[in-house]
Amino acid sequence: MVMGRPRSFCTDKALDEAMEVFWRHGYDGATLAMLTKAMGIKPPSLYAAFGSKEGLLKAALDRYAERRSEHMRYVLAGATARDVAERFLSSIAESHTDPANPPGCLLVQGGLACGAGSENIPFELAARRAQGEAELRERFVRAREEGDLPEGSNPAALARFLSTVASGMGVLASSGADREALREVALVSLGAFPACGAAADGPG
Amino acid sequence: MVMGRPRSFCTDKALDEAMEVFWRHGYDGATLAMLTKAMGIKPPSLYAAFGSKEGLLKAALDRYAERRSEHMRYVLAGATARDVAERFLSSIAESHTDPANPPGCLLVQGGLACGAGSENIPFELAARRAQGEAELRERFVRAREEGDLPEGSNPAALARFLSTVASGMGVLASSGADREALREVALVSLGAFPACGAAADGPG
């Protein structure tokens, strides 16, 4: 075993608490006092473990990404592109209104605009959002090759559309919209999605 | 004329500068130092004119609403519901990437999550976003009555969908997406919109 005094807290548990604080108050709005209180540790322990407030956010984002990757694996396993879109939107509607978490999405709530000294935080969050979009895009490229998306369709645009709706649903959820409202948005959004082999029934 | 020393700055000009700061940095990220520097005045003048930082934001939001109301008048004047949706989405794509302003939407960038002491700011912004959605909803209710939306369609859901996409486009724009990307999203989104009298051609 390693030498020295053992750590008195569980890193993952502490990260979960920190994640919730960042989620609810944003990066700038989350103060060291809030974070240390939620994590049950003192500032020196926080800095020894994560280096800085920004380092703590990145660690929390990594943990958030782990959670999301499970969802994405399920989403991307959809049989058709339309199936993938439906899974994506409905899972977003559920997760963004999960009472176990703050409403919305950490990657949106975390901070679209920050004050002096945290200008790079919005970029960090944007990069993580872009990753999910890229996964969808690759899946849709494959779908077009496999013929379940029309030849003329635009996989990049469809992925960006879904990612945009997801961000918008994050904004909606953060302002108190309930789960049913998000499901409705998901349903309407799905109407924008092309159907190939199946009957291309119009929206409504 | 009123008595006393006349004000040395133009309230509207100062508000435009403050709006830009809130837009770019968010409510919490915008400091008094930034605001007073941009407005070209000192703190006592700011407080005499607007009461508090929050009062300044609300005044800036009022001014923002004035600007938007012109756009909305044009949008709502569309001949059909689909026409309204198209005008709405394309005007959002333009305004959210207008190089004269910070990217995105003040009502989104302003603050989805805030720190202690500004918890009501996100509600304030959400209320203003909801107003635009309500205008769309009323227009779509009328459209259904007039028969250019199918009987079974849901005006509230359609309005919420458009509002959600607009918020998502704000998030997208704030992370550096260019105008063409937003136009693409607008185009795909329009595919979710029901067409009534015209040919209900599928998306693609």
Add this chain to the structure above:
DNA sequence: AGACTTATCTACCACTCGATACAAAAGTTG
């Protein structure tokens, strides 16, 4: 002119921010 009213400027308030110095505590190793 001189009283009155309002705005502006300088300087500063109490407070909170993220981050850290230092010593005591809690382990492992010889």
Add this chain to the structure above:
DNA sequence: CAACTTTTGTATCGAGTGGTAGATAAGTCT
């Protein structure tokens, strides 16, 4: 045991926060 390594708690750092007191400037009123 003593030497070593790492973490923990206390107490605090300098910088920056939103906001204001008090004197002065710049107008209108009688």
